[in-house]
Amino acid sequence: MKIRPLARGVALTLGAAVVLSGAIVAPAFAEGGQDDEPLGATEATEAEMPTIGGNLGSQRYSALDDIDHRTLDRLAPAWRTHVSEVAPASDDAGQQTAPIVVGGVMYFDTPSGGVIALDGATGEAKWKWENHDIGMSSTRRGVSAGEGRIYTLAGDNHVVALDQDTGEELWSVQPVGDEGEDIGRVAKAATVYSEGTVYVHAADGDRGAVVALDASDGSHLWHFFGSPTRGEVFTNPDGSTFDASETWGPAPAEGEEDCSETGGATSWISGSADPELGLYYATFGNPRSCDSSQDGSGRPGDNLFSSTIVALDVETGEHRWHYQSIHHDVWDMDNVHSPTFADTEIGGEERQVLFYGAKSGHQFVLDRATGEPLRPVEDAPMITDDRQHSSSTQPIPEAQLLPECIAWQKLDPENVPGDPYRGVPNYNGYQPDEDGNLVFNPDSYVAADEEHLTYPAGAGDHREGCLYDPHWDQPILSTTSPNGGADWSAQAFSHRTGLVYFPYGTNPVAHWREARMNGQRAIGQYQTGGILAYDPTDGEVVWRNHLGTDMSHGQGPLVTAGGLLFVGQADGRLLAMDDDSGEVLWEFQTGSSIGSPPVTYTVDGEQYLAVFAAGTTNPYGQSITAGDSMWAFKLDGDFTAESGSQEGPLTAPLQMRRPVQGGGAVDGDDVGNTVLLAREDRTSDTAEAADSVSQTAMQPTHLRVSVGETVTFLNPGTETFPDHPNQREHCATQFFEGEFHAKLAPGESYEHEFTRPGEYFFNDCTDPRPTGKIEVVFDETEHLDGALSFRPGTLAFTGSTFNDVRGSVRAHLELPNGYAYDGGAQLVTPLGLQPIEPADVKANRNRVILTFDKADLDNNVPDGATSLTVEANVATGDGLHRIASSAEVEVKK
Structure with a gap:
C-alpha cells in the first residue's frame, strides 16, 4: 500500500476574480465543508444530494417540490459555468460524471479528469484540483464526500482524498490486495463514502474487485474479488457453503491459466450501501477469461460471481449473499448499474427491497437482507449449444419490461425506421422474399450450428433473435444488447408514486465467439431509446415513452416530490416529464450532449436543478457535441447565453444508425461507381481474400455518389481476380427500404440507379456481417x-x-x-x-x-x-x- 499524505497536485482555491463564460466575476461562495454523513439507504434527499444516487440506496429522488407542475413554466437557467475555462484551464470536453451537492457546493469530475467545486447558487468556482504527476483520466462517473473530504480517482490506479473546502490533496493511495496482489484498474466507477469507509471498484483488469479503504488515510480495510481464488469457500444465508471456483470448471494443470482467477467479472459501476443492515452491494460484470467474453468453451459452469450482485459485510468484506442474473454469460449482458433500494409493499407486506438489473432489461426485485426474490422469477429453459457449455436455464423475471426477441419486419419504404427492435435482414437466416418479407431460411448460414443445438419444448426450431440465444462461429443477432437495456444509466424510485423509472437503449447485437468484447452492434440499425415506469408491486409497466435517442449511457433520471421527472438527452435537451404519465412537459437545449443525471438542491431556501452537459460518445461516436457546461436552473432564472437567448444552440445531428466500418467515404468516380461484394480490398488476389465475412468486406464500405447516378454491385469472378475469385453466391440486400435484393453468382453484377438523396445500407445474405452504405448526395x-x-x-x-x-x-x-x-x-x-x-x-x-x-x-x-x-x-x-x-x-x- 502506497500512502502519500502530502499534497503535490494543483488545487487552485479561487478567492480572487475568475473568468467564467467569458465574463469576470467575483466569488461569493455558499457555505461548504460540512461533515455530516450521507443520507441513509432510503431517506429522501432535500437540500442536498450528497451521493451520486442522492442517498446510499441510489434512489435519485428528492422531496423538494417548489418546482412542480404549477411552476414549471417559470423554470429557467440561473447560471452556466464552462468548467474547462476555470483555471487551470484546458480545452477538454466530455465526461460521464454525476455531480453531488453538499452544503450548497457542487462537486464533480472535470472533462480533464480533475475535480471542481462550484457555488450552487452562482456557479462560481471555489476550487479546482488536478494532479498531472499521477496522471488524469477522462472517464469518471462521480466523486463522494464525507468527513470534510472529497474522494476521487486519478491516473495510475490512484484514489485521492481532497479537502472539501480548499481542494488540497490530503492523501493518495494505490490500492492493492492484502498480499500486494493486483486488484484491477480503478478508473471509472464513482467512489462511495459511508460511515468512515470509502468503497472503490476496480475494472479493466484480469479480475474485478471492490476495495474498502479507511476514509481517514486511505489504508486498506478489505477487498472482494469478482472472480474467486481457487478453493475459496463462501457461506449462504442458510448456512450452506460452496466453492465458487468450481463454477469455472475443474482446476487446471500446473502452469495453465485458471479461468477463475483471470475471469474479469469487473465491477465497473459504483454500488449501494445499507448502513442499518451493515451491507454494501456490488454488481459484477461478465466473465471474459479463457478465450473471450463471447466464448464459454473454456470455462464450464455458472462462473460466479460474474453477472452477479453480491452483498458484502461492511466491516469485513465477507460474502453475505449473492444473486446471479445470468449463468455462464457469453453475451456481455452483465447487469451492473447501482442497485436501487425501496422500503415498499410487496405481496401485501412491507419489505426492504433492492432492484437489480440493467443491460438485459430485466429487473430482479430482491430482499436486501437475504437476496430472496420477492417477485416471481422463472428458471426458464434455454436453447443451448454443446460447444459453449451453455447453461440449460436462465433466471427470467415474470415482469417483462422490454421486448426480448427481434422483430423481423418487412422491408418497406413506408416503415422506416420501423419497430425499434427490428432486425437487420439476413441475420439469423431471416432473408427477404420477393415482397420484402423477412422469412427464415433453414438452408442459410445458420444451418452450420444445428447439430450442436438443443431446443427445449416450446422454443421453436430456430433462433429467432431472443435474449440468450446461443452462438458459436456464426453471427447471431439478439436483443436486448450489451449496449442496450439500461447499460450504465441509473434508474430512480419515487417515494411519491412508488414507481421505478428505467431508462433504456435499443441496439441489438450480433454475437459470435471471435467477436470483440461485447459483440457487433448490427451496422445500419437505428440506435434509439426511451424511458419507462413500472410498478414493483405487480411488475406492470405503467407508461413508456420511446423518446428516440439512446438513454442507456449515463442518462439517469431524477424524480421529485413535485411530480416531475428530469432527464437529459444525447442531443443536448434536458427534459421535464410528468412522473405519472411520461408526458414531456418542458424542455431546454443546453448546446452539448448530456450523458449525466441531473441533481436538485436548495441554497438559502431556493430550489435549483442542475445538469452537466458534457456528453459521452457511446453509442453515437464523434457525432455527439461534446461540452464542458454545468447548467443550473431555478424559478425565474435570468441567465442569458451568447445568442441573447437563455438556451444553447442546437447540437450537431446524431449518427442515429450504426456506422459502417473501414474508413471514410470513397467518391464514386474513384472506383467507377462499383462495389465489390465479399472482399476486404479491391486488389488482393489471394485465397484468404476471397468470400470474406469481415464487416468491412464490401469494397468500399462507404461509397458516395450523386443523385441520379447508377451503382454497380459486383460479385467478383475470374475477370476481376483471375487466381482467387469468389466461389460463393453473395447478395446486396438494401435495408430497411428494400430497394433491391440482388443475389449474384461469382462474376455477376447488378446495377441500381439512386434517384433520391439519403443513406442506403446493404449487406450480404451469405453472411450478414459484410455491410456497406451508399451515400447519395446532391453534387451541388x-x-x-x-x-x-x-x-x-x-x-x-x-x-x-x-x-x-x-x-x-x-x-x-x-x-x-x-x-x-x-x-x-x-x-x-x-x-x-x-x-x-x-x-x-x-x-x-x-x-x-x-x-x-x-x-x-x-x-x-x-x-x-x-x-x-x-x-x-x-x-x-x-x-x-x-x-x-x-x-x-x-x-x-
Whole structure:
C-alpha cells in the first residue's frame, strides 16, 4: 500500500476574480465543508444530494417540490459555468460524471479528469484540483464526500482524498490486495463514502474487485474479488457453503491459466450501501477469461460471481449473499448499474427491497437482507449449444419490461425506421422474399450450428433473435444488447408514486465467439431509446415513452416530490416529464450532449436543478457535441447565453444508425461507381481474400455518389481476380427500404440507379456481417438570389424567460418556372449545428410557404441583422435538385 499524505497536485482555491463564460466575476461562495454523513439507504434527499444516487440506496429522488407542475413554466437557467475555462484551464470536453451537492457546493469530475467545486447558487468556482504527476483520466462517473473530504480517482490506479473546502490533496493511495496482489484498474466507477469507509471498484483488469479503504488515510480495510481464488469457500444465508471456483470448471494443470482467477467479472459501476443492515452491494460484470467474453468453451459452469450482485459485510468484506442474473454469460449482458433500494409493499407486506438489473432489461426485485426474490422469477429453459457449455436455464423475471426477441419486419419504404427492435435482414437466416418479407431460411448460414443445438419444448426450431440465444462461429443477432437495456444509466424510485423509472437503449447485437468484447452492434440499425415506469408491486409497466435517442449511457433520471421527472438527452435537451404519465412537459437545449443525471438542491431556501452537459460518445461516436457546461436552473432564472437567448444552440445531428466500418467515404468516380461484394480490398488476389465475412468486406464500405447516378454491385469472378475469385453466391440486400435484393453468382453484377438523396445500407445474405452504405448526395446546391423573404422581416424574441417565446415565422420561397417543390426544406441558422425543420409546408405552384416555430429559432440566431438560409429539394425536367436562398432579417432580443 502506497500512502502519500502530502499534497503535490494543483488545487487552485479561487478567492480572487475568475473568468467564467467569458465574463469576470467575483466569488461569493455558499457555505461548504460540512461533515455530516450521507443520507441513509432510503431517506429522501432535500437540500442536498450528497451521493451520486442522492442517498446510499441510489434512489435519485428528492422531496423538494417548489418546482412542480404549477411552476414549471417559470423554470429557467440561473447560471452556466464552462468548467474547462476555470483555471487551470484546458480545452477538454466530455465526461460521464454525476455531480453531488453538499452544503450548497457542487462537486464533480472535470472533462480533464480533475475535480471542481462550484457555488450552487452562482456557479462560481471555489476550487479546482488536478494532479498531472499521477496522471488524469477522462472517464469518471462521480466523486463522494464525507468527513470534510472529497474522494476521487486519478491516473495510475490512484484514489485521492481532497479537502472539501480548499481542494488540497490530503492523501493518495494505490490500492492493492492484502498480499500486494493486483486488484484491477480503478478508473471509472464513482467512489462511495459511508460511515468512515470509502468503497472503490476496480475494472479493466484480469479480475474485478471492490476495495474498502479507511476514509481517514486511505489504508486498506478489505477487498472482494469478482472472480474467486481457487478453493475459496463462501457461506449462504442458510448456512450452506460452496466453492465458487468450481463454477469455472475443474482446476487446471500446473502452469495453465485458471479461468477463475483471470475471469474479469469487473465491477465497473459504483454500488449501494445499507448502513442499518451493515451491507454494501456490488454488481459484477461478465466473465471474459479463457478465450473471450463471447466464448464459454473454456470455462464450464455458472462462473460466479460474474453477472452477479453480491452483498458484502461492511466491516469485513465477507460474502453475505449473492444473486446471479445470468449463468455462464457469453453475451456481455452483465447487469451492473447501482442497485436501487425501496422500503415498499410487496405481496401485501412491507419489505426492504433492492432492484437489480440493467443491460438485459430485466429487473430482479430482491430482499436486501437475504437476496430472496420477492417477485416471481422463472428458471426458464434455454436453447443451448454443446460447444459453449451453455447453461440449460436462465433466471427470467415474470415482469417483462422490454421486448426480448427481434422483430423481423418487412422491408418497406413506408416503415422506416420501423419497430425499434427490428432486425437487420439476413441475420439469423431471416432473408427477404420477393415482397420484402423477412422469412427464415433453414438452408442459410445458420444451418452450420444445428447439430450442436438443443431446443427445449416450446422454443421453436430456430433462433429467432431472443435474449440468450446461443452462438458459436456464426453471427447471431439478439436483443436486448450489451449496449442496450439500461447499460450504465441509473434508474430512480419515487417515494411519491412508488414507481421505478428505467431508462433504456435499443441496439441489438450480433454475437459470435471471435467477436470483440461485447459483440457487433448490427451496422445500419437505428440506435434509439426511451424511458419507462413500472410498478414493483405487480411488475406492470405503467407508461413508456420511446423518446428516440439512446438513454442507456449515463442518462439517469431524477424524480421529485413535485411530480416531475428530469432527464437529459444525447442531443443536448434536458427534459421535464410528468412522473405519472411520461408526458414531456418542458424542455431546454443546453448546446452539448448530456450523458449525466441531473441533481436538485436548495441554497438559502431556493430550489435549483442542475445538469452537466458534457456528453459521452457511446453509442453515437464523434457525432455527439461534446461540452464542458454545468447548467443550473431555478424559478425565474435570468441567465442569458451568447445568442441573447437563455438556451444553447442546437447540437450537431446524431449518427442515429450504426456506422459502417473501414474508413471514410470513397467518391464514386474513384472506383467507377462499383462495389465489390465479399472482399476486404479491391486488389488482393489471394485465397484468404476471397468470400470474406469481415464487416468491412464490401469494397468500399462507404461509397458516395450523386443523385441520379447508377451503382454497380459486383460479385467478383475470374475477370476481376483471375487466381482467387469468389466461389460463393453473395447478395446486396438494401435495408430497411428494400430497394433491391440482388443475389449474384461469382462474376455477376447488378446495377441500381439512386434517384433520391439519403443513406442506403446493404449487406450480404451469405453472411450478414459484410455491410456497406451508399451515400447519395446532391453534387451541388443552386443558389437563387432574391427568392426568399421572411414575414415579419423583424423577428422579436421577447419574454422574461425562454419559455415565453411564442409565435411563428413564415418564410416565402418563390421558385422559378419549371421548378416544383419536392420536400427536404430546412432552415440554416448562424449558430445552430443542425438545420431546423419547418412545422408546416404549403406549396402552391411556384410559391412555397414554410412555417417555423419561433421558439426553435430563438437560441440559434444572434441579436441584430442576421442572414438566414432556406434549402429545399425541387424537381425539374432533368431530375431532382437542391436549391438554397438567403434573406436578411432583423433579430431583436
